Amino acid sequence: MSADASAAQQRRSARASGGSGAPAALLSPTLVREFARRLLAWHPMHGRSDLPWQGSRDPYRVWLSEIMLQQTQVVTVVGYFHRFVDRFPTVQHLAAAPLDEVLGLWSGLGYYSRARNLHRCAVEVVERFGQFPPTAEQLQSLPGIGPSTAAAIASFCFSERAAILDGNVKRVLARVLAFEADVGAGAGQRQLLAHAQQLLPTADRMPVYSQAIMDLGATVCLPRQPRCDVCPLASLCKARSQEQVTHYPVKSRKIKRSSLRLWLLWAVRGDGAVWLARRPESGIWGGLYCLPVYESSQALLQGLPERLRHSVQEQPAFMHALTHRDLHLHPVRLTVDARRDRLAQGQWFKPSELPDLGLPAPVRKLLTS
Ligand code: SF4
Known part of the structure; x- marks a missing residue:
């Protein structure tokens, strides 16, 4: 792709990210051309494929796993996920269950407002839409579904070009871009989202791409000891070239224990x-x-x-x-x-x-x- 064509694609991508409200600075044409391509090539051989919610385009399973994985380790979530889908195989089953039964099954996962929102959301899905709606915008109107969860469901299940921005993805992007703004603050998140939106592949590749960037964050671009030597983004990564890897992502607000x-x-x-x-x-x-x-x-x-x-x-x-x-x-x-x-x-x-x-x-x- 020529530099002009690449810049035009970036402008289109930046317009597509319009919901973020942030000015999307143009990224280098090489980065825009290579970022998704390398992740898509890396994933079939090196991505995770053994988690029970992976490979599914069922929005119920994707939603359930996304909510459970907030603030909770994968290894803890797997057992809960199996028990939930055994007891409530569809969003309709979950909506029809008493809240106490849902809280009982959730017991031990912590952050119980997630379980109450989970139940409330299931009821709303059934009452308002019948099934999970297909767009990130509609999904965000449901209880407990924030922008990143909405993007995960919309991209995995409906191939929408919506950028996920969970903790793992933020870390990968912040390092590759040497992103200096605070990723925990609203302005920083909006800016990072606008960049993320510019790096997305075409709609048909979205399910694999979303999984790939999450997997890279979870298995290679680790918080303390990133495995840069096996990373497909290594030659694009600014933090690595500056030897400042663990400086990113920048979080100025530390939560005190x-x-x-x-x-x-x-x-x-x-x-x-x-x-x-x-x-x-x-x-x-x-x-x-x-x-x-x-x-x-x-x-x-x-x-x-x-x-x-x-x-x-x-x-x-x-x-x-x-x-x-x-x-x-x-x-x-x-x-x-x-x-x-x-x-x-x-x-x-x-x-x-x-x-x-x-x-x-x-x-x-x-x-x-
Ligand atoms: S090169 Fe290192 S720091 Fe950069 S994205 Fe890869 S693992 Fe993360």
Whole structure:
């Protein structure tokens, strides 16, 4: 392709990215010509092909995997994905299921707002469209589907020229382009998206291309020790030529790790039933059933009838790590005579009922230990 033709193609691509609202700086003609071509040539031999959602053009499976993979490792997601598609083989099955059943199956994957949005989204897909709609724009109007997930579904399943911009893809692009803006900030993301849009192949190659760039980020362009020696983009990569690979992607906003202490009232009845209360929709473990949670041991005691306060037994505390927070959990055990003793809001659940309930992972572990 001549330099003029290449520049014209870039201008067309930049116009196609119009939704980003960012001025799309022109990239070098060599990069535009070579980027997708090399990824497409690399993928058949070196890309991943063993994940259960790969190779599918079923938007339900692609959507489910994309939502599960947000903030969660592939190795953790695989088992959950199998269990979900076994129990809910289609979006219609998922929409018809009670939310509690969905939360129960999600239990342990964390970020429970994703599970609530998953269910809400399934209901909306069925009610508004009947099936998943085919364009990224329509997909983004659904709960829990952001621009990158919408682009993944639209490109994998409907061959739309929509650029994915998940964490792995951002890293590859930021390094190849030596992209200096903050990829965590809105302006930086819009600019990177406009560049990404210029590098896309033709529509018919979109499913393979999208998979290839995600796979390269996951297996070659690794966060700390990228394998530049086997990378098909090595000779195009500015970060590599500047020997500045781990400087990119630039993230100026660092999320600080915090910690939190919580006390859990572990009330048990003579027959082994435990007292659980549903958590508020927002905040930690939102919408799940849980042992009643208190911010101090005093608050826990004050929540009990006076004559029970001397019967509590503090159990060994343990730590549960969330992505950005360490939880220090203090279980406080209490054996209760259910005919006489009343507790605050909640209800009794027998041990046989626990497997189907949406419970926070550390609480499930505690109750089944
Ligand atoms: S050359 Fe290295 S830094 Fe550049 S894209 Fe490839 S793996 Fe990433």
